[in-house]
Amino acid sequence: MMMYHSWDSQNAWLRQILSRNFLYMNRATAGASGLADDDWVWVESHHGRIRCQLKTMEGCEPHTVWTWNAVGRQRGTSGLAEDASEATAGFLLNHLISELLPASGARRFTNSDPVTGQAAWFDLRVRVRKCAPDETGIQPTFSAAKRRPDDDGSRPDVLHWTRGE
Amino acid sequence: MSREFIPEDRAKQQTHYTTCYMCACRCGVKVTVDNGHVRFIEGNRSHPVNHGVICAKGSAGIMKQYSPAKLSKPLRRRSGSERGAGDFVEIEWDEALDLLTARLAKIRATNPTQLAFFTGRDQMQALSGLWAQQFGTPNWAAHGGFCSVNMAVAGLYTIGYSFWEFGAPDWDYAKYFMLWGVAEDHASNPIKIGLDKLKRSGAKFVSINPVRTGYSAIADEWIPIRPGTDGLLALALVHVLLKRGLVDWEFLIRYTNAPWLVVQTPGMPGDGLFARDGDGNPLVWDQDAQRLVNGTLAGIAPALYATRDLPDGRRAKTVFALATERYLDDRYAPETLAAECGVPAQTITRIALEMAHVAFNETVELLIPWTDMLGRTHHSVIGRPVAMHAMRGVSAHSNGFQTCRAIHLLQMLLGALDGPGNFRARTPFPRRIPMRTLPENDPALIFAPNTALKRMPNGYPARPEDLVIDADGRPLRIDKAYSWETPLSAHGLMHMVITNAVNRDPYPIDTLLLFMANMAWNSSMNTAEVRQMLARKDEQGDYAIPFLVVVDAFDSEIVKYADLVLPDTTYLERYDAISLLDRPISEPDAAADSIRHPVIALDRDVRPWQDVLVELASRLRLPAFSRADGSRKFKDYRDFIVNYEKLPGVGFLAGWRGKDGDKPLRGEPNPKQWERYIDNKGFFAYQWPEHMRYYRYANKDYLEFAEKHALRCRSSALPGRGCTPAGSRRIRGTASVSSHTSTRCRSGIHRSSPARPIAPGIR
Incomplete structure (x- = not known):
């Protein structure tokens, strides 16, 4: 929750708490599937697949995987250095979720609550597979965004904060 | 390595009370400013929301202010460059506003539904909704459709809060x-x-x-x-x-x-x-x-x-x-x-x-x-x-x-x-069940040039006749809200707007205006394909969504897709009203609202989006923002908040109404209202007497008081x-x-x- 609702500024102090995300999974479930901390995994849905890194935990329902929203960023955005861990290791689950349900006859309905239109983010079923040894790094990736003309490009490693400055 | 300790000169520091915006809570904060810079941020001990408690995020607001991600100038996509390439030229505000006003005026004079205006973590939905209604487009909503509209609608239709x-x-x-x-x-x-x-x-x-x-x-x-x-x-x-x-x-x-x-x-x-x-x-x-x-x-x-x-x-x-x-x-x-x-x-x-x-x-x-x-x-x-x-x-x-x-x-x-x-x-809830606010659904009004909607774009249908569909049952909104597919979509479906617009289903649009919503990244499902849709062109080589305006204080993935970027201020640099007409901060024992006000000066060429909205509304001569002769009614957002009345005596801020500031909740505009809020550490709270604190769906004194002060509709159905x-x-x-x-x-x-x-x- 440290970045939740505070993503926009890529806040230097909050980034020190968390600057990349993992896919989190119940430890016993992971063990039974031959998965362990820091493994690279493919996460596959009806809509697509992503590659990311795994962490296990005990406080997770055995059939559930989850991650933090919006920690991963496109390289070159949000005032971050191009090698920022948000861009090199952080990832989105959004690629796995379709805004449309699979076709039903000629129509595709919204992936939402049929009464209220609420986006059904949390209804996704996924398969988690261990990657081959040579498969590392997040997928998908996007090319680095171009720097804006009003951006001086300064990406300080240390952001000093002293009074009156 | 030791550093000499220099005690701070407190006499040179100022403290200001305002409202946090590091998440959605809207806690009261006390900001210490030293030489025009934020020194630190604490909790406001007298504030009804947080009673002085502050979290890691709230105190880290300093680093929001000094973030390298801040936008600093209006930007236009370079002519001839591809959308999404992020190739921008800096422009002046006059040019940005002229360009946008001309585009919006043309849309409004032809088919107002061609504007879709959707907002993300918007804490001023009462203003952006009013703006859309006055413009005459039904294609407005905030982010509730991809947030938690289920919780809101289920509550409002079941228990009234x-x-x-x-x-x-x-x-x-x-x-x-x-x-x-x-x-x-x-x-x-x-x-x-x-x-x-x-x-x-x-x-x-x-x-x-x-x-x-x-x-x-x-x-x-x-x-x-x-x-x-x-x-x-x-x-x-x-x-x-x-x-x-x-x-x-x-x-x-x-x-x-x-x-x-x-x-x-x-x-x-x-x-x-x-x-x-x-x-x-x-x-x-x-x-x-x-x-x-x-x-x-x-x-x-x-x-x-x-x-x-x-x-x-x-x-x-x-x-x-x-x-x-x-x-x-x-x-x-x-x-x-x-x-x-x-x-x-x-x-x-x-x-x-x-x-x-x-x-x-x-x-x-x-x-x-x-x-x-x-x-x-x-x-x-x-x-x-x-x-x-x-x-x-x-x-x-x-x-x-x-x-x-x-x-x-x-x-x-x-x-x-x-x-x-x-x-x-929490006041102004509980409301009637169902609420008495219906979404605009009259096609004659929705498609009428230069005409405001009579009702707000969003509301709470109670019957099939209240749905926003045409005579053949087809959706009238770009997000298909209030259609048979999602009849009670009271917060709209922002997550469907780009897909529907690109598919021209139910119709194409001209301009998509996004405020504080990263629809090219974490706020969209199917992110990679949505990004392709944002840049998609038709057979003639025109973008499927012809014009995309992004308003935000910070850089993000969606900014890269904008044709026009309007840079906003941070929450420490502007006025805001956290209104009872909007998403209130009331507590169970007190009706409450609050403000933000500038505690540090602007150091770059950005403008508060609220001011820009009032400016655009004035240029477009939207009725609620204009006098009979077409001249502007409000100088800026600050002036709008003081003088706009939704009903006689009911405005965005409920505190210190009446020309002398002696009328809580309802009273004529008070020219010194902002000052009174600032004097009171940024908030107004109206404590409920004990006998009006419980069972308010059935509490006679509370209900009568709430109706009298327009906190609730009158009994007549x-x-x-x-x-x-x-x-x-x-x-x-x-x-x-x-x-x-x-x-x-x-x-x-x-x-x-x-x-x-x-x-x-x-x-």
């Missing part, structure tokens, strides 16, 4: 607290303060969540439920309560529509609707008179269980009879649902019995006399101290609406709503509406609980432990 902003657990009296699903930022510090109180008082905190993070870490019991099955769990709890008769019968009869008769004509028109008399009043079966009567009258004895034939021969059953039939079925037995929920049957049964024990055997009685809608006084308020809270976790599923309804049904069965220790309402709000029902609870249940009960229900009377004074 809802989790998160429109209600809050009563942390002072609750003895049993159930947190359903992830809710960490809604609200943050208030829930932390509340959980601390629960821990100190010895209350039990049960967390139902697939993941034990956040607040669940300190729960007394963590129930690791399988995602999306919370509704089943709630209904299994309902099953146990019904089966054992652990129900607040009198509460159901007095304050709910449980005794109303529902027409039973399967496959025929009218099936499932309330049985009504010729005047549209709901019918109940009067046990004493042994006849059908208007359920809103005083002096009747409604049966909770009844099956009766109506005068026209149709069969009707009470709501409660139907609910009981359904939920007593073995389908909802804990043993049946345990595997689906991943929760052992014994645990489900135990939780139900714990809740019932606290509700009925650890009742809270406060010696506060109050008057109900019948005008009768009670010498105390009785609380069944079970409180619940839910938010995104249960909402963001395709069954979330029904899940939230089930959680509210559970609270109703326990009589645990807006009493001491319950989930309590809309034309064509037969719905009767719970708050105006006239039901007298003369019969004892047992006389209802023993004579009307279906077999299989045990009534060995009837609920205690709510308040002896009622009887």
Whole structure:
């Protein structure tokens, strides 16, 4: 929750708490599937697949995987250095979720609550597979965004904060 | 390496009180400024939301101010460059506003639906919604559709208030607290303060969540439920309560529509609707008179269980009879649902019995006399101290609406709503059920050039006639909100706008205006393809969405796709009204609103989006922002907030109204209103007297006061509406609980432990 609702500024102090995300999974479930901390995994849905890194935990329902929203960023955005861990290791689950349900006859309905239109983010079923040894790094990736003309490009490693400055 | 310690010269520092914007809570903060820079940020100890508590995010607001991601100049996509390449040229504000005004004026003069205006973490939806209505487009919504509209709509259609902003657990009296699903930022510090109180008082905190993070870490019991099955769990709890008769019968009869008769004509028109008399009043079966009567009258004895034939021969059953039939079925037995929920049957049964024990055997009685809608006084308020809270976790599923309804049904069965220790309402809620605000759906208005809508784009339909569809049933909105596909989509479907616009389904648009929403990244499903859609061109080489405007204070993935970027200020650099017309910060015991005001000066070429909205509205001569001669009515946002009146005496800020500032809640504009807020540390709170704090859906003094001050619609229903709000029902609870249940009960229900009377004074 440290970045939740505070993503926009890529806040230097909050980034020190968390600057990349993992896919989190119940430890016993992971063990039974031959998965362990820091493994690279493919996460596959009806809509697509992503590659990311795994962490296990005990406080997770055995059939559930989850991650933090919006920690991963496109390289070159949000005032971050191009090698920022948000861009090199952080990832989105959004690629796995379709805004449309699979076709039903000629129509595709919204992936939402049929009464209220609420986006059904949390209804996704996924398969988690261990990657081959040579498969590392997040997928998908996007090319680095171009720097804006009003951006001086300064990406300080240390952001000093002293009074009156 | 030692550094000389230089004490700070406090005399050179200034402190300002304003409102946080690091998450959605809107805590009061105290900002210390040194030489024009933020020195540190603390909590405002007198603020009704956080009482001085501040979190890591709130105090880190400093680094928001000094973020390298800040935008600093209006930008236009370079001519000839591809959208999404992020190739921009800096432009001046005059050029940006001229360009946008010309485009918007043309749209408004031809087909206003060609503008889609959607906002993300917008804390001024009352203004952006008004702007869209005045512009004349139905294609407006904030981000609620991809956030937690299920929670909001289920609450508003079921109990008249809802989790998160429109209600809050009563942390002072609750003895049993159930947190359903992830809710960490809604609200943050208030829930932390509340959980601390629960821990100190010895209350039990049960967390139902697939993941034990956040607040669940300190729960007394963590129930690791399988995602999306919370509704089943709630209904299994309902099953146990019904089966054992652990129900607040009198509460159901007095304050709910449980005794109303529902027409039973399967496959025929009218099936499932309330049985009504010729005047549209709901019918109940009067046990004493042994006849059908208007359920809103005083002096009747409604049966909770009844099956009766109506005068026209149709069969009707009470709501409660139907609910009981359904939920007593073995389908909802804990043993049946345990595997689906991943929760052992014994645990489900135990939780139900714990809740019932606290509700009925650890009742809270406060010696506060109050008057109900019948005008009768009670010498105390009785609380069944079970409180619940839910938010995104249960909402963001395709069954979330029904899940939230089930959680509210559970609270109703326990009589645990807006009493001491319950989930309590926050002004201006509870509202009427359903709310009296309908979405604009008149095609003649929606497509009319240069014409404001009469109603707001968003509202709360109650009948098929209220849907926003054309004569052939096709959606009139770009997000297809209020169509048959999603009829009660009261917050719109922002997550569908780009896909629908690119597919020209139901129609193409010209301009998409996004505020504070990263639709090219984490706020869209199917992110990679949505990015392609944003850059998609048709056969003629024109973009499928011809013009994309992005308004934000910070750089992000969506900024790269903009044709025009309008840079906003940070929350420490501008005025804001956190309004009762919008997403209020009221607490259960006080109506409240608050402000932001600039505590540091701007150091770059950005403008507050609110000012830009008022400027655009003035240039476009939108009626609410213009005088009869077309000249502008408001100088800027600050002026708008002071002088705009939604109704006579009702504006965005409720504090210090009246020209001398002596009229709370309602009164003519006060030119010094901002100053009064600033003097009062950034907020206004109107404390409810004790007798107006509880059961507000049925509290005569509260309801009359709220109507008088326009915090709630007046009693007169809309034309064509037969719905009767719970708050105006006239039901007298003369019969004892047992006389209802023993004579009307279906077999299989045990009534060995009837609920205690709510308040002896009622009887």
